[in-house]
Amino acid sequence: MVISLKVNGATRSVDAEPDTPLLYVLRNDLELNGAKYGCGMTQCGTCTVLVNGAATRSCVTPVGSIEGNEVTTLEGLGTLDKPHPLQKAFIDEQAAQCGYCASGMIMAAADLLNRNPQPQEADVRAALADNLCRCGTHNRIIRAVLRAAKGAA
């Protein structure tokens, strides 16, 4: 069935079953690379997007359940030319090795900064506790989030 979605500020129509996880609609129908498949069961955080500003695991969110809501992916935060402060901070801190977790980290951090614009290091660690990084880039990611918060202050 045709489902109408608001993604990154634009209204998009997709032809998918309503129980299709949002993740596959974003990646395959809308060709957005930000959200990634990592585990399909909310354990790793690579698929994190914002729904109405709140960090949401797109891998278990049925696309039919979010009709009419605002979905923001990494692409909706900013672009290469006009990066969001978090994207810029992640680039400036070189906060990646493979970078597969980065989109989920940035989206979870965006949610944190919405709620708490001036977090302490412990707040960042707690907010990203359920976003896994396997390369061991955690400290750079923490620094990047703190840098973005500082820059926005």
Added chain:
Amino acid sequence: MNTKRRDFLKSAGGIAVAFSWSVPTVLAQQAARPALPGSLNTNRMLDGWIRVNPAGTITVFTGKCELGQGILTALTQIAAEELDVAYERVEIVSADTARTPNEGMTAGSLSVENSGTALRFACAEARQILFELAAAKLGVAVANLSVSDGTVTGSGKVTYWELAREANLEREASAQAKPKPPAQHRIVGRSIPRRDIPAKMTGGAAFVQDLRLPGMVHGRVVRPPRYGAGLDSFDEAKVKAMPGVIAVVSDGSFLGVVAQREEQAINARLVLIASAKWSGGSELPDPAKMYEQLMSLRSEDRVIGERDAPVPAGATVIEATYHRPYQAHAAIAPSCALAELKDGKLAVWTHSQGVFPLRATLARALGLEPRDIRCIHAEGAGCYGHNGADDVAFDAAMLARAVDGRPVRLQWMRDDEFKWEPYGPAMTMKVKGAVAGGRVVDWAFDVWSQSHNMRPGDPDGINLLGSWYLADAKRPGPARHAAQPNGAGDRNALTLYDFPRQRTTHHLLMDNPVRTSALRSLGAYANVFAIESFMDELAAAAGIDPVAFRLAHIKDERERAVIEAVARAAAWKPGEKGDGRRGRGIGYARYKTVATYNAVIAEVEVDRATGIVKVPRIWTSADAGQIINPDGLTNQIEGGVIQSASWTLREHVRFDRNGILSQDWMTYPILTMPDVPTVETVLIDRPNERALGAGEAAQGPTAAAIANAFAAATGRRIRELPLTPERVKAALAS
């Protein structure tokens, strides 16, 4: 050389797949030719490495690939440096069987040493060729020319780009052009930002998972419930009737499905799993007696080091046995590949660490000619060794064969990766040593391990998971010894300490009850854990501070410097003691005994009630010879430290006699943000020394530092990894 060009134009969602030219590789054994540096020796044509483009750019080619370690940035720096062009002008083409040199695997921390050295000499020679042309054109001696960003200046000016068409690089390298002295380096040695990071932070197509080919469909595979089980039946009709299903692929006990949409393939997989009946298969070791059972397997034993001297009377003799469990690569992304079979030609986009070995093995598994297969590297998540990357490439090819002409993208599900990837092998290390007068006077080290190298490329077997389940079942290659200093299970088993008497024996287990292969640092992680734990036990027996005890057994200046640097950074106090809860420990090794020197000091906090060990802080020092990119090196060392802390504190593959039980992040937990240590890294730059591989250096020293810190904190030693709460509580109660 015959460079054969053929058009291969294809747009793949932002990752350029451009045209190809095939570069025949010259086999080393073909030639009684002079040895050339690095991978130039086996890929001897200059234009296999570098092209100067009239449009004002340089293209360099490498057989190595980006695994998240920043190698393409480092190699580009080396090329730009030798050519004297701006870094931004250099495009790098990586690991493509149709376009790049064959450099085997991107593994063993060898890329800077092999590919970096080749590019350094190839680019220096290309620069010389361009200078000679410029000299003729400008009527000036080569010695009187200078160059800035590709513009050569003598009496007048001429650019590389103007000379590009005349510059004949279609010739064998001589390696006679001298690379720049390090004192003149302006690009090498700088923390140039990684070229791949901006796209990864803004949603650019960066990974194989992000490739979208026209007409692409989606695949999934179904694995047996245990190793070696056979497929008896499944409900094909039911699955074929599901929405979007294009093909159900079964061959012997290989089972997969292709569907129009990804979620349709995932749903069809679940229905296949529910209806499939399996039988047989092999029993796994009893986890409670795993190490005894492994050590009783048939083994091929080899003494890899021996030195004899008398043991003085009255020496204190101690011995200890250490264990390391099966541990998973646990990439954050399950493995993925795209395959397309068109007119008998197979193209595979893969995050394999070795596109050439994969091509050769795919050819044998599928009954195709290697020339009819093209393997193109596209990034996956960090792999840390041989995970499911190659296997999923085979699976994708099997599915592509069933939907002729349509490209298939197949990403394994999370449980596919956890249950079927080849783990880092369980290992046992027995050490016996003696001290007298504050010195080690005897040392005997024995290591038992399954194979750490069951990768594609084996001449006697086909190391691709899916092929073992075909009706015409293929077989994996045999376990093999690997020569020192690389070694495999015996990597870093040879101690570098100056002991008058020592004997080191590698017991290579020839059977594979659990699937294993290369995990970051191979046996070095466990061997260094054992050697460095035992050094602390000997130091305690001798009543000497662990740092001082190590230094007393090291003559080499660089080894001493790296230990002294970490001790300084951590403000180590000789003779410092733990307080029952907190303590610090050191670990040290020179990776592979010939690569990066790395020392680690860890601080632990032990919760005696819960048995939980936390590592709040780690200090580390590294000497990787000449540093190409300091920030990249720091990132690699820190990443290795944190990953090893995770292995050491948390990680082991769960299984019972009937199968693997680790199937997700709950059943294979890793270290997470709240528990990750802060890491302070000290780099020792040696610009006039050879650049050394660093990506795996920290794995062993970190494990030892944590184990030694635990012993320092509590007065109890844990010799079996990981440091689980159960083991901690048992140790504290003993």
